[in-house]
Amino acid sequence: MTPVRILIAAAFALAFAGAGYWFATTRMAHEPAPQAAGEPKALYWYDPMRPDVHFDAPGKSPFMDMDLEPKYAEGNDAGGGTVIGIDPRMAQNLGIRTAPVTLSVITHGLDAVGAVEADERLIYAVESRAEGWVERLSVRAVGDPVKQGQRLAGVYSPELYSAQEELVLAVRSGDAGLIAASRQRLALLGMGEAQIGQVQRSGQAQRQVQIDSPRGGVVTELNVREGQKVMPGTPLMRIADLSRVWVTVEIPESLAGAVGQGWRAEARLSAVPGKAFEGRVDYVYPELDPVTRTARARIVLENRPAVLKPGMYANVSLLAAASQHASLAVPAEAVIRTGKRSVVIVAEGEGRFRPAEVTLGPEHEGRIVILEGLAEGQNVVTSGQFLLDSEANLRGAYQRLEGETAPAPAHQHGGAPPGEKQ
Numbered sequence: 001m002t003p004v005r006i007l008i009a010a011a012f013a014l015a016f017a018g019a020g021y022w023f024a025t026t027r028m029a030h031e032p033a034p035q036a037a038g039e040p041k042a043l044y045w046y047d048p049m050r051p052d053v054h055f056d057a058p059g060k061s062p063f064m065d066m067d068l069e070p071k072y073a074e075g076n077d078a079g080g081g082t083v084i085g086i087d088p089r090m091a092q093n094l095g096i097r098t099a100p101v102t103l104s105v106i107t108h109g110l111d112a113v114g115a116v117e118a119d120e121r122l123i124y125a126v127e128s129r130a131e132g133w134v135e136r137l138s139v140r141a142v143g144d145p146v147k148q149g150q151r152l153a154g155v156y157s158p159e160l161y162s163a164q165e166e167l168v169l170a171v172r173s174g175d176a177g178l179i180a181a182s183r184q185r186l187a188l189l190g191m192g193e194a195q196i197g198q199v200q201r202s203g204q205a206q207r208q209v210q211i212d213s214p215r216g217g218v219v220t221e222l223n224v225r226e227g228q229k230v231m232p233g234t235p236l237m238r239i240a241d242l243s244r245v246w247v248t249v250e251i252p253e254s255l256a257g258a259v260g261q262g263w264r265a266e267a268r269l270s271a272v273p274g275k276a277f278e279g280r281v282d283y284v285y286p287e288l289d290p291v292t293r294t295a296r297a298r299i300v301l302e303n304r305p306a307v308l309k310p311g312m313y314a315n316v317s318l319l320a321a322a323s324q325h326a327s328l329a330v331p332a333e334a335v336i337r338t339g340k341r342s343v344v345i346v347a348e349g350e351g352r353f354r355p356a357e358v359t360l361g362p363e364h365e366g367r368i369v370i371l372e373g374l375a376e377g378q379n380v381v382t383s384g385q386f387l388l389d390s391e392a393n394l395r396g397a398y399q400r401l402e403g404e405t406a407p408a409p410a411h412q413h414g415g416a417p418p419g420e421k422q
Helices: 003-030 088-093 158-173 176-188 193-202 385-394 397-401
Strands: 042-047 050-055 069-072 097-100 102-118 123-127 132-137 151-156 208-212 217-222 235-240 244-252 264-269 272-288 294-302 313-331 342-349 352-364 367-372 379-383
Touching (some): 102 352, 151 158, 151 235, 158 193, 176 193, 244 264, 264 294, 313 379
Antiparallel strands (some): 042 050, 042 069, 102 244, 102 313, 123 235, 151 208, 217 235, 244 294, 264 272, 264 313, 272 294, 313 367, 342 352, 352 367
């Protein structure tokens, strides 16, 4: 072989050797490092700032100057469940805060709004029992206060005047039976006992029959004026005694079944600042308002002096009769209501978080009772839980709670290995 051919063969050998070395090193650079014995298998890698984009290999994030984080297969996570892993420093930067699950004395009750109304048991109608004309009216407007026994109107009635004349004649005759019968007839026609006695003593019939107030209160309805003719059974006016009032509260449909008769109530009104009015639930109405989808409950409050006026609004706290006992409770802001279930994010330490489905009890003063799903001493996320909830939802955590399979791996969600085009 000539020297020229030997040099050409050597050049080809060096070229092939260089190409083989370049191919080997390039392939090794794009392949993930061999997994150490006992190391958990990663499903995919992701950027904590873009958890919805998944990659098939480790490396640098194409979005941020940071390393991709591995997501390990279910069962390899510490704790043996659907665990969301976040670097503790990242959790601090995201403002994630936790609170312990504790035994708390929770008052079973609810807050509602209501309005003051007149007690319907203390509303009185004033009527004339005989046909006549109103010749004198002492009450001129709705809202006028009246006292018990106060004269409200003077009515001239020919029938009543004739009955008085019969009593006068009976007195002159001295017939006790006739006197008793005449007095009874006047009483049945609505004449007061005092006025009947006055006619009997004076021996003279009175033109006007006095109509007195049966109870103290305020006039809520006025139907006559002076000179107006009245008929038997026609209400002249209505009077409401406000020494006791009702507060009718609106209760959401979801809580309507919980409120019962005898519950303690505390009402506060902006018109009477600094004062709480205490009473009890007197009655829960059986029907539901079809428009507001609320039930109504009635509270009876004493109102002496009459500072509570019909139409005022009140903020009412309703408390069950036996309302206080120790229960597992968490801050209300820790609960995520999805519409189908209630979930909290449990902090398991070292940057690991797990969604847990819970059964809720009553809520009061910012804390909510947990009937099932948590144990005393666990920690739940109270701030930043919606970020964790979104991550858990992307990873199929809620489906796994229902026994469904998790979503397919990473690159099927639109991600690509680092260095490849998306």
